[in-house]
Amino acid sequence: MLQMSAIKRVLILLTVIIGVVFAAPNIFYKNVESYNDSFEASLPSNSNGKTVQNSFWWPRFLPSGLVNLGLDLRGGAHLLAEVNVEEVYDDRMDALWPDARAALRAERDKVGTIRRVVTSLGQLRIKISNKDALELAENIILGLSQPVSSMNLPGSRDLTVSSDNDELIVEFSEPEKLAMNDRTMKQSLEIIRRRVDEVGTREPTIQRQGERRILIQVPGIGSADELKSLIGTTARLTFQEVVRRASSSNEAPGSGNVLYPSYDKSDGREFYVLKKVAVVAGEDLIDAQPGFDQNGSPSVNFRFNPTGAKKFGIFTSNNVGSPFAIVLDSEVISAPVIRDAIMGGSGQISGNFSMEESTELSVLLRAGALPAGMTFLEERTIGPELGQDSIDAGKIACIVGFLLILVFMFLSYGLFGIFANIALIINVVLIFALLSIVGATLTLPGIAGIVLTIGMAVDANVLVFERIREELKTSKGPARAIELGYEKALSAILDANITTFITAVILFLIGSGPIRGFSITLGLGILTSVFSAIYVTRLIIIMWFERARPKKIEV
Amino acid sequence: MRLKLVRSETNFNFFKKWKLWITISLVLIFFSGVSLVVMGLNYGIDFRGGTTIRTESSLDVDVSRYRKVLEPLGLGDISISEVFDPTFRDDQNVTQVRIEAQDGDQSITVQAVLSVREALSLIDPNIKFPLVESVGPKVSGELVTVAIWAIFAAIGAVLFYIWLRFEWQFALGAVAALVHDIFLTMGIFSTIQIKFDLAIIAALLTIVGYSLNDTVVVFDRVRENLRKYKKKPLDEVLNLSINETLSRTLMTSVTTLLALTSLYVLGGDVIRGFVFAMIWGVLVGTYSSVFIAGTILLYLGVKRDWSKRLANSGNQFGDIEA
Numbered sequence: 001m002l003q004m005s006a007i008k009r010v011l012i013l014l015t016v017i018i019g020v021v022f023a024a025p026n027i028f029y030k031n032v033e034s035y036n037d038s039f040e041a042s043l044p045s046n047s048n049g050k051t052v053q054n055s056f057w058w059p060r061f062l063p064s065g066l067v068n069l070g071l072d073l074r075g076g077a078h079l080l081a082e083v084n085v086e087e088v089y090d091d092r093m094d095a096l097w098p099d100a101r102a103a104l105r106a107e108r109d110k111v112g113t114i115r116r117v118v119t120s121l122g123q124l125r126i127k128i129s130n131k132d133a134l135e136l137a138e139n140i141i142l143g144l145s146q147p148v149s150s151m152n153l154p155g156s157r158d159l160t161v162s163s164d165n166d167e168l169i170v171e172f173s174e175p176e177k178l179a180m181n182d183r184t185m186k187q188s189l190e191i192i193r194r195r196v197d198e199v200g201t202r203e204p205t206i207q208r209q210g211e212r213r214i215l216i217q218v219p220g221i222g223s224a225d226e227l228k229s230l231i232g233t234t235a236r237l238t239f240q241e242v243v244r245r246a247s248s249s250n251e252a253p254g255s256g257n258v259l260y261p262s263y264d265k266s267d268g269r270e271f272y273v274l275k276k277v278a279v280v281a282g283e284d285l286i287d288a289q290p291g292f293d294q295n296g297s298p299s300v301n302f303r304f305n306p307t308g309a310k311k312f313g314i315f316t317s318n319n320v321g322s323p324f325a326i327v328l329d330s331e332v333i334s335a336p337v338i339r340d341a342i343m344g345g346s347g348q349i350s351g352n353f354s355m356e357e358s359t360e361l362s363v364l365l366r367a368g369a370l371p372a373g374m375t376f377l378e379e380r381t382i383g384p385e386l387g388q389d390s391i392d393a394g395k396i397a398c399i400v401g402f403l404l405i406l407v408f409m410f411l412s413y414g415l416f417g418i419f420a421n422i423a424l425i426i427n428v429v430l431i432f433a434l435l436s437i438v439g440a441t442l443t444l445p446g447i448a449g450i451v452l453t454i455g456m457a458v459d460a461n462v463l464v465f466e467r468i469r470e471e472l473k474t475s476k477g478p479a480r481a482i483e484l485g486y487e488k489a490l491s492a493i494l495d496a497n498i499t500t501f502i503t504a505v506i507l508f509l510i511g512s513g514p515i516r517g518f519s520i521t522l523g524l525g526i527l528t529s530v531f532s533a534i535y536v537t538r539l540i541i542i543m544w545f546e547r548a549r550p551k552k553i554e555v
Numbered sequence: 556m557r558l559k560l561v562r563s564e565t566n567f568n569f570f571k572k573w574k575l576w577i578t579i580s581l582v583l584i585f586f587s588g589v590s591l592v593v594m595g596l597n598y599g600i601d602f603r604g605g606t607t608i609r610t611e612s613s614l615d616v617d618v619s620r621y622r623k624v625l626e627p628l629g630l631g632d633i634s635i636s637e638v639f640d641p642t643f644r645d646d647q648n649v650t651q652v653r654i655e656a657q658d659g660d661q662s663i664t665v666q667a668v669l670s671v672r673e674a675l676s677l678i679d680p681n682i683k684f685p686l687v688e689s690v691g692p693k694v695s696g697e698l699v700t701v702a703i704w705a706i707f708a709a710i711g712a713v714l715f716y717i718w719l720r721f722e723w724q725f726a727l728g729a730v731a732a733l734v735h736d737i738f739l740t741m742g743i744f745s746t747i748q749i750k751f752d753l754a755i756i757a758a759l760l761t762i763v764g765y766s767l768n769d770t771v772v773v774f775d776r777v778r779e780n781l782r783k784y785k786k787k788p789l790d791e792v793l794n795l796s797i798n799e800t801l802s803r804t805l806m807t808s809v810t811t812l813l814a815l816t817s818l819y820v821l822g823g824d825v826i827r828g829f830v831f832a833m834i835w836g837v838l839v840g841t842y843s844s845v846f847i848a849g850t851i852l853l854y855l856g857v858k859r860d861w862s863k864r865l866a867n868s869g870n871q872f873g874d875i876e877a
Contacts, residue, residue: 072825080694224687225668377694379662383685386609386825393642393823401817405810411558412806444826445754451818452761452833455811456768459803462810463772466803492775499716499771500764503709507760510705515757522761554557 002479004542012535016426022063022433032064039064065436068203069219070443070517073391075384076219077227080377083188083212085181087372089122089172092180094276096124096144100170103140104128111137117167124170131166138163141170148175181212187371189214192231194367213377224379234329234373235364237282239312242323242335246271263331264352272332274325279315284308288365290358291348298358299350302365309345317341326351328361394447401451402428409458413465416555419540420461423532427457430528431521440524443517453525459496460533463489468555478553479545486538493530501526560805565798569845570790570853576846580735587742594745599752600688602702604656604695606663608671609638609686612679613646621650624674630667631655640824649824662689702756706737709763717767721774722858728851729770732843736766739839740832754829762836765811769804769844776800777852781859789857793849801845808841 025032071078097116104114104126112129119125128137138161145159158176162169172180185208196204196218205217221227243257253259253273262270286305293299304312315324316338325335326349333351353361405424409417431450435442468485476484504526507519600607610616621635631654638649652671657663668687675682690698710733718726737759744751776796784792812834819830 082693224689375691376662377691378689380688381684381686383683385611385683386685389642390823390825393821394818397818397821400821401814404813404817408558408810408813412560414557445757445829448818448822448826448829448833449761451814452811455814456765456807458810459768459807462803462806466800466806469802470799488779492772495720495771495775496768499713499767502712502716503760503764503767506705506709506712507757510701510708511753511757515753518754518757518761522764 002483002542002545004539008535009539012539015531016430016536019426019430019433022065022436023429024062025064025066026432026436029066032066036064036066063436065439067432067435068439068441069387069391070441070446071217071219071380071387072382072444073387073442074219075382075387076217077221077224077382078378078380079216079224079227079231080209080379081214081216081231081374082377083185083214084373084375085184085212086122088180088184089177092172093122093124093170096170099144100124100126100141103144104137107133107136107140111140122171124168125164126168126170127166128168129166134163134166134168137168141168148173148179184371185212185214188374191368191370192216195231195363196227198363198367214374220384222381224381228376228379230360230363232374232376233364234370235282235361235367236329236369237285237365238278238327239280239315240278240325240327241275241315241319242325243273243275246273258330260325260327260330260332263328263333270332272325272335274327274332278327279324280304280308280312282365282369284311285365288362290355290362293348293350295350297350298353298355299348300353300358300362300365301348302346302362304345304347306345309343312345312347313341313343317343390444390447394444398447398451398454402454405454405458409461413555415544416465416468416541419537419544420458420465420533422540423461423537424454424457426536427525427528427532428454430532431525434524434528435521438520438524440520441517442521445515445518446521449518449521450525453522453529456500457525457529457532460489460493460530461537463493463496464533464537465555472553472555478550481553482541482545486534490534493533497526497530559802560809561802565801567794567798567801569794569797569849573846573850573853577850580843580847583742584735584738587738587745590742590745594748596741596745596751597748599750600653600656600690600695601753602695602699602751604690604692606654606656606668606687606689608652608654608668608684608688610650610652610675610682611685612648612682614648614679614681616648616650618650620678621652621675624678625652625671628667628670628674630671631657638824640827642821642823656690656692656695662691662694698753702753705756706759706763709760710734713763713767717771717774721778724852724855724857725774725777727855728848729767729774731851732770732840732848733763733766735843735847736762736836736839740836743835744832749828749831752828754826755832758829758832758836761833762840765833765837766840766843769807769840770848772803773797773800773844773848774852777849777857781857785859789859790853793853797845797849804841804845808837811837 101114101116104111110130111133114129115127117125117127126137126141128134141161142157142159145157148156148158156173156175158173160171160173162171189206189208192214193204193206196206196216203219205215207215209215216227216231218227243254246253246259249259249261249269249271251259251271251273256276257273258276259271259273262272264270284304284307286303288300288302291299291301320338320341323335323337326333333349349361402424406421409420409424411417413420428450431453434440464485467489468481471481471484471488472478501523504519504523508516508523511519616637618635618637622633625633625635633655634653636651636653638651640649643649654663654667654671657667668689672684710730713733714726714730717729740759740762741751743749744755773796776799777793780787780792780796780799784795787795815830815834815837819827819834822830
């Protein structure tokens with residue numbers, strides 16, 4: 001007969017109640033959100049001094065998890081950047097060259113004269129005059145190599161050396177490249193995170209994607225351009241010795257030197273020839289703050305760590321009277337003349353900055369330089385108004401669609417239609433509860449997913465009801481017909497939902513962004529709709545049946 | 556009184572005119588193919604690379620003036636179209652500006668976007684830019700690969716599942732119906748030149764799920780009836796099964812369509828293409844699970860003796876107490 005054990009009933013009811021509790025915060029979205037913000041700000045770990053006005057009280061014992069709104073609903077910026085990891089190879093080859101030169105010079109009588117051939121393919125090419133000593137030279141360079149600090153391939157060295165005619169070609173070995181790429185990516189992620197955190201927006205997403213890509217999503221930021229200028233700048237600050245002023249960008253800087261233009265682009269660019277090796281670099285900075293110089297124009301005040309302060313002190317005391325250049329990303333911000341030795345380790349950069357520029361520069365300097373440049377492959381900016389419009393439109397569409405289905409189900413199945421409708425409402429509540437619990441992100445296609453789920457959720461009930469109708473035709477008693485209806489419809493319900501679930505899983509695995517949001521709501525919707533159709537409606541029908549004890553039912 | 560979409564006892568002969576149904580489908584597939592070859596798909600920037608900028612203003616929009624100020628910027632091919640939507644307010648004038656992909660892997664440069672903004676702000680100071688999207692050619696190429704892969708993976712996975720739960724003939728029938736649905740959907744996207752972007756791939760995969768849902772329910776009943784009526788000819792069993800499930804097939808289609816239609820009308824223009832794909836998919840999917848999947852099954856023939864399978868794979872969920 002039509003029965004269900006007490007423990008099962010309790011479990012079903014409990015699930016529904018838990019669902020309601022977890023879904024509830026979403027009804028008071030704005031209020032709970034500001035409550036969460038103020039709670040977070042009041043935590044002792046959060047000492048940035050921000051206080052958030054909180055006018056809404058939300059009971060602490062209740063869950064306060066919310067469905068995250070995706071960028072397309074909240075507005076914000078999305079960037080996909082590729083890190084040019086190869087740039088790091090060149091830097092390291094430059095650093096290797098002095099050591100290689102010294103090692104080869106020690107054997108000058110056998111190797112002959114040595115010269116570096118300029119390339120930029122992450123290689124170090126060295127020409128030696130005595131071809132017969134190539135093998136010796138190869139071994140000398142190999143002697144400089146170090147074991148790779150990687151877990152995967154223990155025992156491999158970081159350099160490989162080959163020869164081409166009279167040139168030695170030094171390259172990084174594959175394991176070293178992999179290890180280096182990994183380090184570069186980790187550093188880049190960390191620095192981008194620090195820069196975005198400095199701006200202090202809510203819940204930015206900063207993720208590594210694949211080998212060398214980084215996905216950055218920042219809700220609430222005005223435009224992708226703003227975000228791009230914040231994270232796209234390498235912000236490598238160096239202090240370099242000035243060799244001379246140059247007249248144009250075509251002038252040959254000479255070996256060991258570089259030619260950089262001035263940062264100020266407005267009136268006739270100036271050019272400087274600088275020593276390539278920096279005196280002090282941004283790594284030695286410990287603080288940078290926006291400020292004003294003695295003329296009252298915006299500047300950046302900085303402080304070195306002890307190592308940097310020492311290096312800078314020695315350099316300035318040896319070069320009183322000559323200029324040095326402050327260089328940011330291959331552009332000379334200013335080239336002041338050293339008047340006195342600067343021993344304290346702090347200083348001031350003044351260029352032709354605006355207030356915004358000096359603020360942004362100090363943020364960038366504090367966060368540190370990116371190890372390599374980035375190429376932006378994809379960017380999207382969604383204005384907050386468009387997001388709000390989408391939410392409003394989606395809400396209305398959901399409500400209307402929902403009502404239409406409720407009416408249609410009632411007209412088709414009468415009392416049983418009402419049972420199905422109750423289950424349908426519970427179903428939607430459960431979807432929101434699950435979305436809140438797993439912290440999923442609701443996107444515009446995600447709303448479509450919910451609407452689709454609402455449409456399809458009744459399917460399981462329809463299958464059961466149609467089956468009950470059929471069983472009633474063969475004039476069994478109502479209880480038996482209901483039981484058989486559920487029993488026989490079960491395999492179709494499961495098969496149908498599992499196949500749809502498979503496609504949701506594939507969408508989740510392959511898709512990204514909005515599509516992933518869609519697959520999450522679709523997948524969760526399938527789970528909740530099967531639960532509500534098989535258990536919730538059944539429980540309601542059983543409870544009704546026990547009370548009413550009808551001799552005859554019409555479905 | 557109950558609302559009934561079909562009479563409680565139907566006895567349509569779905570296979571009497573099977574040649575006609577197959578012909579209709581083949582003709583539609585043929586035209587879809589022609590359209591795909593001749594007109595192609597109107598790829599969005601997700602697949603083609605480039606930039607779209609949505610503008611919004613309270614002033615009336617004159618597309619030709621927009622074009623006149625944007626063309627001198629030297630950004631290559633620019634297309635501008637005004638967007639109309641019933642959900643817009645009266646003073647909400649929206650256009651979509653599309654700029655072709657620039658050279659290199661990059662998405663559009665900051666300067667290019669700024670120059671467009673400045674140029675348009677000059678002729679309309681109230682203009683706002685609620686949506687700027689830019690995809691570099693490198694990523695768009697990869698997205699195409701991923702999208703194709705996703706569709707094949709979905710079809711493959713489902714083929715495998717149905718083969719496991721039923722027989723290979725069922726799997727082939729279901730997949731034929733699926734391919735039919737996807738092809739016709741792409742055909743209509745090509746014919747009316749609706750923008751085909753990443754969201755549409757999600758819609759296509761949902762159609763895969765929905766169409767299967769329908770087909771599997773019919774097949775489930777076929778399997779049940781094959782056990783029940785061991786001597787009945789296959790076409791009669793199929794006909795009976797489709798008739799028995801017809802009421803459910805239509806009910807579910809109608810409820811889903813009710814939800815989708817309200818989203819289509821009220822959900823705004825941003826997801827309209829996406830919802831259109833799904834509506835079309837539900838229509839085609841319902842048709843194909845009745846006419847295509849069954850006909851293929853009839854053509855392939857099915858093993859009739861299911862008695863031995865009762866104990867194992869055919870009924871593996873039978874012991875779940877619900």
